[in-house]
Amino acid sequence: MSSIEVLEERCVGCELCIKACLYDAIEMRDGIAVxxxxxxxxxxxVEPCKFDAIILRQEKREAVELSDYRGVWVVAEQRAGVLHDVSFELLGKGRELAEELSVELSAVLLGSGVEDLAPQLIARGADRVYVVDEPELEHFLDEPYSNVVAELIGRHSPEIVLTGATSMGRSLIPRVAVQVKTGLTADCTGLAIDDKERLLLQTRPAFGGNIMATIICPDFRPQMATVRHKVMSALDADPSRKGEIVREKMDAVLLESKVEYIEFVKDLTQTINIADADIIVSGGRGLGGPENFHLVEELAEAMGGAVGASRAAVDAGWVPYSHQVGQTGKTVQPKLYIACGISGAVQHLAGMQSSKTIVAINKDPDAPIFHAATYGIVGDLFDVLPALTKSLKAEL
Amino acid sequence: MNVLVLIKQVPDTTDVRIDRETNTLIREGVPSIINPFDTYAIEEGLRLRESAGGGTVTVMSMGPPQVEGALREALALGVDDAILLSDRAFAGSDTWATSYTLAAGIRKRGEFDVVLCGKQAIDGDTAQVGPGVAKLLGIPQVAYVRKLTLDGKRCIAERMMEDGSDVLGVPLPALFTVVKEINEPRLPSLKGKMKAKKAEITVWGVSDLEVDDSEIGLDGSPTRVKTIFAPELRTNGIVFQGEVDETVPLLVKELVPILKTEI
Incomplete structure (x- = not known):
């Protein structure tokens, strides 16, 4: 069993380890770390200890035969015959990783009547597309989808499998990772190759974005990761790119689902899904009431953006939950995020601090949102928002 | 209707920060709370028991002994019993090993109709343990459930997707992970708090579960943390102060190039 130990003769009681501990799991007893x-x-x-007094012993374990696994895969996502942009973005990143490893990049495409979509995946960088086209795969259902992806991994042994961190990807792929017994890292914001070890370095935020961690999967394959929409960049579509389309057949038992798909109900309150939007204008408590939310909507409309909200505005019933940005709402990463009358609680920041440009508009110059902002205006929303909307309309 | 709710005790993440000068953590007495999403799972469990007209709600968690506090909070809300999977051998579990251990705990607990989890924990944000447990138990799962209703021997679940909801018919037993929208959690009653204080919490260690030693804790975890570091700081922002007719044009001057070239 792996274990950790403090060498008492080396420990000087400097408490650096206590400061480094993420879990409040070290304390001082008689001047020695426990x-x-x-x-x-x-x-x-371990590393922060300047006296090498902490030893982490990791049990040697049997690794799978790593060299049996080659190639980078992207599990593409399609809904109702439309490919999700995140699949193209993952192919862009996957292309980079595949070239660094000198292997092929493949996409996996599941659905019913979806083979026509395969050339789009090739145009965006795939060398090969594995297509499983079956009526049972018309709708996303966890059991058949995970069975099929796990089966394909078993047949072809890729070393890396990337999936979009969408509702579908985050529901499906943990099931696959358990099935094939390998590691999975969620919501990576950085993916790179460690050439020496031929390992995928998977960097992700933790603790609400306050800390970044780089995760590896040294002894199991494939190395699996999910990445959110808009984190990686897609390659421009090149219709002249050549690739191979491979149709894969599945045993009927793998396509069975205990769950029955009944229907899809579209969310009519939202014309643009905020998780997909390039521009988001969010309103918070500072708006004072639902009757003032039109100020936010008009600014969003002037730029072709979506409307978001803070938890305070959602809890007060001004805006539906599907618009909530933050820890208990959606995590968004638009190119432009404008926070109006939002003070910037850490829980809100956790949901939007990775946005490229952040604008804060707030009458309180000490509001924490200004620390996260690229640009800010200190002023009254009821004056600033109409003026900004008018002026942007004139410019755009 | 027997419901099992999986909960996690998490640090209230608001207080965990990295000191950028020393690259060490600042934690000023970080309080531990029940993962907020799990409070909706507990509430949904209680509601399922009520609408089925009977049964039990059991909460289960894996973690160090202090997780008992979170389990007592759940008991105060009206949960029937609480089980803690706690052993040094479980330390260092990633989502794979956690799923494996919880699935073993659920098997030992025995019969259940529904397993509920929050959609993700706020410290790790992975959303992986629920689906992992479902796979290991060999039962269907639905993630991101915003509405759950009993329909005879099955449940009708509304799954929140990016563009709307998938409505699914799910035979039991099954596992569901729930979003905040699903309900409004109740507050504990005074009677509930009194009862929770005295309640017996079952603690199972590695010897109580049918688990393979090489599949639990750090040794059973395929992933490893290589490094931990502070995220890049946003470069100092520009804040405009003054009259609207001065500040707005200054902001517009910055935004127009972004809107025209980047988007």
């Missing part, structure tokens, strides 16, 4: 039982063996305290 590791408590809520330690997760994450190893964050």
């Amino acid at each position: 590791i408590k039982d809520n330690c997760t063996l994450c190893g964050a305290c």
